[in-house]
Amino acid sequence: MFNPFCLDNQSSVLKAVDDFVFRCNNLGVPPDQFISELKELIPAFNVFIQEGVVYSTYIQAFLRLVEDIDRKRHKRDYETYFNSLSKAEVYRFRDQLRHCEKDLAVEMKRYTEKKRHNREAFDSYINAIFANYSRGLVIRVDLSYLQESQPQVTLDRFSQDVESLRKYLQYRQGLVEHLLGYGMALEQGDRKGFHIHLYLIFNAHKVQRDEYYGYKLIELWQGITQGIGMGYNVNSKENKEKYQMMGTLGIGEIFSADQNMRKNTSTVAEYLNHDDKWSQRLLIRTPKMRTFTKGELEPRWVLAKTQVQEQQADQSDPAPIGAWTAFDRDLIDL
Secondary structure: OOOOOOOOOHHHHHHHHHHHHHHHHHOOOOHHHHHHHHHHHHHHHHHOOOOOOEEOHHHHHHHHHHHHHHHHHOOOOHHHHHHOOOHHHHHHHHHHHHOOHHHHHHHHHHHHHHHHHHHHHHHHHHHHHHHHOOEEEEEEEEEEEOHHHHHHOOHHHHHHHHHHHHHHHHHOOHHHOOEEEEEEEEEEEOOOEEEEEEEEEEEOOOOOOHHHHHHHHHHHHHHHOOOOEEEEEOOOHHHHHHHHHHOOOOOEEEEOOOHHHHHHHHHHHHHHHOOOOHHHOOOEEOOOOOOEEEOOEOOHHHHHHHHHHHHHHOOOOOOOOOOEOOOOOOOOOO
């Protein structure tokens, strides 16, 4: 076994394939090892092949290779066919993978541009919130799946769970009744598999106890995933004390007039769209799947009205209603 990935779930199999193609194209894989890894990867890959999805460049290249091998082996099993190949034929298969490098360069450029666009748009979005509210409660949680439940998690399952979460945030009821805005980034890790980075701003006039709300959001995710979800609460007391000592605290209660806190929370938000997280990108997605979403502001006249309400609220107990539509539109990263 040449790869460190578990091959019992879709995410890990795709990660193993991505790693295999990278090593073949950039580090070189000897012919015998190349065949040994193909014998292991192809059967696992075939289990999770989907139609009507968008694969990353390396996964597409591997899929084309498998299709070519299947045409040439006819009815022979993989073991028999691979054992019959000459070294020259093995080299041709290996070289075939290298044809995708130009496409990879395009994918990487597009990824960087998309991340920059999302980062700038999200920063403007957050600045608009704090321009209309004197303080907000910022909460950051990471949502994923239990390690032992990874074999149950496919792209379809993840997509359904993400959509359920997004709709819950969108309708502003229950736990998120006083939510002012949010950002959601979808990623795929080596061990964590499909996961979500979530950034939320609540109306601090209405909501306190950010650590508590962070854990309640994780409980919400566990309910959505029918018990196989898990989460990490960035707003834990221990984390906040650490960030406070480092002078980087950008979660919890943030005052719009405090420029240092504003700068720190912008840094926290930027994490969702760092362009150096290439290794965490989704290797598979549905055609309409958003890898980053955020809420959208209402027209300026509503914001202006809300600003007056905010000023009035600072002089009394009631908080402003908010500046967001009941059905927030999302930023889709094309």
